[in-house]
Amino acid sequence: MSKSITAKDLNVYYGDFMAVEGVNIEIAARSVTAFIGPSGCGKTTFLRTLNRMHEVLPGARVEGELLLDEDNIYGAGVDPVTVRAMVGMVFQRPNPFPTMSIRDNVLAGYKLNGARLSRSQADDIAEKALRGANLWNEVKDRLDKPGSGLSGGQQQRLCIARTVAVEPDVILMDEPCSALDPISTLAIEDLIAELKEKYTVVIVTHNMQQAARVSEKTAFFNIAGTGKPGKMIEYDETSVIFNNPSNEQTERYVSGKFG
Amino acid sequence: MTTDSTDTRAQRRKSPKKPENALVSADRAGAGLDRGFAGLAKAAGIFILIILAFVAIFLSWNSVGALYQEEEGLIIGRFLSYAWPFALGTVVVAILALIMGAPIAIAVALYISHYAPPKASKTIGYIIDLLAAIPSVVYGAWGMFVLAPAMVPLYHWLSQWLYTWPEENLGWGIPFFAGSPGLGQNIFTASVVLAVMILPIISSVCREIFIQTPKLHEEAALALGATRWEMIKMAVFPFARPGIISGVMLGLGRALGETMAVVMVVSGLGFQLSIISPGNSTIPREIALNFGETGHGTERWHQLVALGLVLFVITLAVNMVARWIVSRHKEFSGAN
Numbered sequence: 245m246s247k248s249i250t251a252k253d254l255n256v257y258y259g260d261f262m263a264v265e266g267v268n269i270e271i272a273a274r275s276v277t278a279f280i281g282p283s284g285c286g287k288t289t290f291l292r293t294l295n296r297m298h299e300v301l302p303g304a305r306v307e308g309e310l311l312l313d314e315d316n317i318y319g320a321g322v323d324p325v326t327v328r329a330m331v332g333m334v335f336q337r338p339n340p341f342p343t344m345s346i347r348d349n350v351l352a353g354y355k356l357n358g359a360r361l362s363r364s365q366a367d368d369i370a371e372k373a374l375r376g377a378n379l380w381n382e383v384k385d386r387l388d389k390p391g392s393g394l395s396g397g398q399q400q401r402l403c404i405a406r407t408v409a410v411e412p413d414v415i416l417m418d419e420p421c422s423a424l425d426p427i428s429t430l431a432i433e434d435l436i437a438e439l440k441e442k443y444t445v446v447i448v449t450h451n452m453q454q455a456a457r458v459s460e461k462t463a464f465f466n467i468a469g470t471g472k473p474g475k476m477i478e479y480d481e482t483s484v485i486f487n488n489p490s491n492e493q494t495e496r497y498v499s500g501k502f503g
Numbered sequence: 504m505t506t507d508s509t510d511t512r513a514q515r516r517k518s519p520k521k522p523e524n525a526l527v528s529a530d531r532a533g534a535g536l537d538r539g540f541a542g543l544a545k546a547a548g549i550f551i552l553i554i555l556a557f558v559a560i561f562l563s564w565n566s567v568g569a570l571y572q573e574e575e576g577l578i579i580g581r582f583l584s585y586a587w588p589f590a591l592g593t594v595v596v597a598i599l600a601l602i603m604g605a606p607i608a609i610a611v612a613l614y615i616s617h618y619a620p621p622k623a624s625k626t627i628g629y630i631i632d633l634l635a636a637i638p639s640v641v642y643g644a645w646g647m648f649v650l651a652p653a654m655v656p657l658y659h660w661l662s663q664w665l666y667t668w669p670e671e672n673l674g675w676g677i678p679f680f681a682g683s684p685g686l687g688q689n690i691f692t693a694s695v696v697l698a699v700m701i702l703p704i705i706s707s708v709c710r711e712i713f714i715q716t717p718k719l720h721e722e723a724a725l726a727l728g729a730t731r732w733e734m735i736k737m738a739v740f741p742f743a744r745p746g747i748i749s750g751v752m753l754g755l756g757r758a759l760g761e762t763m764a765v766v767m768v769v770s771g772l773g774f775q776l777s778i779i780s781p782g783n784s785t786i787p788r789e790i791a792l793n794f795g796e797t798g799h800g801t802e803r804w805h806q807l808v809a810l811g812l813v814l815f816v817i818t819l820a821v822n823m824v825a826r827w828i829v830s831r832h833k834e835f836s837g838a839n
Contacts, residue, residue: 329728
């Protein structure tokens with residue numbers, strides 16, 4: 245299921261403005277990769293190009309290649325809808341559908357595929373996904389209640405369950421813990437460690453300790469100044485980035501000298 | 504917090520010059536203004552209720568004469584047999600208008616909010632709003648001289664295939680399409696005109712609410728691999744549901760109460776089942792045509808007022824049903 249990601253000379257533009265310049269990165273399947281960097285450095289923008297979510301803004305486009313295993317997701321005739329079904333995303337703020345029950349939230353992706361599920365099949369899928377998101381025990385008695393009634397951390401795990409329910413190849417997480425308390429954060433981090441057994445996980449985080457805890461490889465992004473494009477400065481094993489970075493900017497950032 | 508501020512206010516009222524609590528004198532000037540505005544808003548709300556009550560009282564009081572006359576006693580039956588065709592006609596016209604107008608209005612709103620390029624959407628929105636500014640007498644004239652003749656071929660076709668043909672071959676035709684269309688001045692034409700008239704109202708309410716759909720929910724749907732239409736079904740419609748219902752109810756209210764356009768488009772020849780041949784009428788039309796030439800205080804006059812009361816009650820009932828529909832799924836509204 246899990247697929248690798250390869251970016252080749254990827255530039256991201258919003259209209260005429262170049263937001264991210266010249267990213268070259270290879271992300272292995274079944275791994276956790278963290279993107280770190282100061283605000284506005286383009287890490288979230290780059291993350292969103294991995295499932296073409298940046299295209300919701302008018303004028304957004306990319307140059308270069310982005311390969312999912314062998315296939316260019318920006319190839320001619322590729323529908324972003326197809327890409328997004330294969331590359332799931334978890335957002336900064338938990339966003340379960342407020343009008344749907346917990347169960348329907350988990351099954352939302354399935355319904356999009358037009359799959360006609362029997363009641364028991366649907367129950368199985370919902371249970372499997374909720375177990376996969378370590379949420380099953382907390383919600384099994386109230387699957388028909390609205391998802392918005394859960395706590396923030398539970399809602400975020402519900403969103404993860406919704407994402408894994410459709411068994412994507414890659415899971416992108418955009419600061420998934422920034423709106424959560426430490427206990428809920430820990431629950432999500434534990435979950436990430438389990439998810440990498442089956443999925444390629446890419447996580448953007450402002451929390452450097454979190455990057456150090458959950459990821460195998462880390463990419464550091466930085467920006468030269470306002471109006472300039474963000475760039476990937478360094479990409480290496482997480483331990484190298486945090487202990488012995490080769491670039492001075494990275495060293496200054498991870499040691500807390502700026503950002 | 505709340506109890507604190509009430510205490511403070513109570514203290515101040517008791518001893519305005521010498522507050523025991525230092526915080527009381529620290530009240531900013533804006534606090535008084537805030538209280539003043541709260542009072543003003545409350546007064547406005549009460550004022551509306553009073554007006555509504557006066558209308559209801561006027562209608563009820565003057566309707567008595569239609570139901571009871573000293574010499575004859577209760578004459579409810581006479582009023583009902585007079586009133587029901589108009590009540591039915593009003594509801595039928597409004598519902599037909601809604602069936603035709605609401606889906607188009609919602610589609611237009613959706614196009615403006617989620618499909619059209621930003622520049623075009625502004626222009627289209629402006630043009631739709633302009634539709635609301637056209638006086639109803641103009642719509643009436645348009646319905647009478649342009650739409651009605653243009654609809655006649657359609658009425659002939661409907662009459663032929665939904666009434667005459669099945670009548671001859673199956674022994675029963677749909678009575679709603681019986682009869683000759685004449686000049687096309689019937690309640691179906693009226694409902695088409697009304698559909699155009701309520702379109703801008705429904706459309707602008709829906710557009711405003713569609714635009715407010717949280718980006719977060721739209722992106723949640725898109726990230727699951729939803730197409731734009733699936734995203735709309737998943738995120739936009741559930742969010743906008745109460746707003747859509749409110750907009751549709753506003754439109755229905757306008758359709759129920761519209762007078763001038765119906766007066767001009769419909770040539771009433773009394774009640775009949777057919778909606779495509781001249782005949783039928785609505786409550787506003789009946790009142791508008793007859794009120795001026797009816798002597799004050801006569802039974803006829805009371806009947807017309809009572810008709811007004813019936814319309815008032817219908818509108819009220821429609822709005823209450825709408826509120827009930829909106830509140831039914833409160834738990835899932837996303838407000839929590």
